[in-house]
Amino acid sequence: MLEIRNLVKQYGRFLAVDHLNLQIPKGSVYGFVGPNGAGKTTTMRIMAGLLPATSGCILLDNMDMIQQPRLLCSKIGYMPDFFGVYDNLKVTEYMDFYAGTYEIPYRERGEIIDNLLELVDLSHKKNDYVDVLSRGMKQRLCLARSLIHDPELLILDEPASGLDPRARVEMKEILKQLQTMGKTVVISSHILPELAEMCTELAIINHGKLAAQGTVHDIMKQLQQKRIIRIKPLGAVEQTVAVLRELPAVGEIYENIQDIEFEFTDTEEVLSDILKKLIEAGIPIISFGEKEGNLEEIFMQVTGGAEI
Amino acid sequence: MMNPVLRREAITTMRTWKTYGALVVFLAISAIGAGFFIYVSMFQNYDLSFDPSLMVYLYVVLAAVQMGLVLLTAPAIAAGSISGERERQTLDLLLVTKMRPISIVMGKMLSSLAYVLLLVVSTMPVFAIAFYFGSISMLHVLQLMAFVLCSACMVGAISVYFSCKFKKTIVSIVLMYLVIGVLCFGTLLLLAFVYLSSYQIFQGEVPLLTTIVILLPNPGVGFFSMIDAQLGSNITGSLLAYSDQTGPILVWAAEHMWLLNICFDAVITVLFIWLSARAIDPMRESKVKSKKVQKVSKGK
Incomplete structure (x- = not known):
């Protein structure tokens, strides 16, 4: 289980995350909803070990992710809201590079890469250069990259942003598959009805604070x-x-x-x-x-x- | 397991025409420099005679061209290493992996140096012209290559640090050229200023130690000292003009400025690699905090 306890992130006098408390059950698809500047990305970056928290802690299986980011990086897969790709690198080489960064032995990489490319439906593009892929394909490739080390927890920051409706549907299907694989997925999005369809639970964040939390039905009941x-x-x-x-x-x-x-x-x-x-x-x-x-x-x- | 960043850089660098373009330009400048020297030394005297002993100066010219080109090329390659990752938005993706910041920085440094090494090694056939006339030994060339690579390491490490600190690659490149300017010419200006005002500062002659300390970071002085030692001309010793009362350690230091310069390069390289790793470590703050917490809890 992932637990966020009293998380605070302060930039000067601006409080980006204000004593946030959340409990995310194992195997759930948990949605982060909030307006721009609500603190969603900041919270996700702290969870991914990219930003130090001012105070508070994030526990994954009772281990503090803030104090021991190195120990937990193999358990976390992070996909930011942009897809960083390298020029002059083929799809398999791109995946192989990230497999190397997670110290996956050479002999195991081929099978892992093939399986992941199949999962995101990019097997037919494995010998293409990454920079010529479409936006949707790049997004799917980034998702495959974040899964290269078989993480328990996936942090996806607006994975559907900028995608056309077809690519969004494809992304949604992949997320459903990940849920069936037992991964805990934390996902943020601005496309609220889609998030409601995908997520088992939701948290609405505003001004760095938790405004509502629970299943979509519960939240509606609470607020209506x-x-x-x-x-x-x-x-x-x-x-x-x-x-x-x-x-x-x-x-x-x-x-x-x-x-x-x-x-x-x-x-x-x-x-x-x-x-x-x-x-x-x-x-x-x-x-x-x-x-x-x-x-x-x-x-x-x-x-x-x-x-x- | 090979550093993944180095491996990826090797693949992507060798796939672009710019790599080969820069190599061609580098070799062309070296070859034209050598050709011009041979033309001037062989065909521009009255009796069209040729003195093979002059060929040693071909080596000096080539070495100087190589040193100058490396000092210009290394910042251009290394200064974009981390800022390039930031511009491509791939730095965060690297930082969330198992790779430690020091491994990322080392991968970047080594990939930049690998290219510089390629440039240096590729000029060996041009140096072979000097071998033909027997004026220099293989050891001299290897010594030169080691010195050039040490200077490239120092310049590369500072460039990588600037690349970590500044978002724009161009800012890092400009700053690095400024640093090279200060190291090569600023130290000479400072020495001139010290000599001019020696009466006020030292009430007489400038101590040799002061001169050595000021010139120590200068890659040009180190290079000149090494060539001087290889040719046995002892110009450095005459320029530094130490007296009989000077201690043997200072005399040795004055005669081996190139070795001191290599040591300086090594220290600066290690220091800036460490600073670069610190600069890109996103969890540096929380590590400091947790250390403080541990100290407080131990104190209790």
């Missing part, structure tokens, strides 16, 4: 004070609205073209009574249910409308 119920009647929209207006538990009603939404704050029993009343009134109902919360709306609400 009012539930929105959506009804889709077969015609009879006006009649439905009239019935709803008579019910005290129903709050503000919104009439859309094909459905009706209303605010609701009461219990599940009262909600079932509302459905019963509508059916008793002879209104043909096609669907009746709670509207799925919009993660971006929640994000804006939590971060006070900060720039994504």
